[in-house]
Amino acid sequence: MSRMIYDYTKMVLERVSFDPALFEKELKKALRSLLPYEIEHLRNWLLFFTDEKPELKRCLIYI
Template sequence: MLEYIKTILQKVSFDKALFEKELRKAVNMLVPDELKELKSWCYKQFGKMYRVVLNRCFSRVVPG
């Protein structure tokens, strides 16, 4: 599931609103270990472009 979510996020990364929508869905679907991995991957892949969105989506979920 995690790899599928990564693929989706890459495909919708051209649109900020769509990216945030899909990221929120992913955050609600994944277990804590997967969330931690997704968070790390997202900041590496999209940290420069969507840092505010990432902070908003991950702030209430996974510390670190």
């Protein structure tokens, strides 16, 4: 079940990546529902995902 939430979180973040404010909001919401090890996986994924999107890098402070 939790893997589905993690995958859904990634999908939502990919879809809202056009708007940094919305991306930040969805990231904060995701951090409240994910388990600690999932947050670590999400952090690794975000480092890779934001590599080419510098406007989203500021959101990494929440992780």
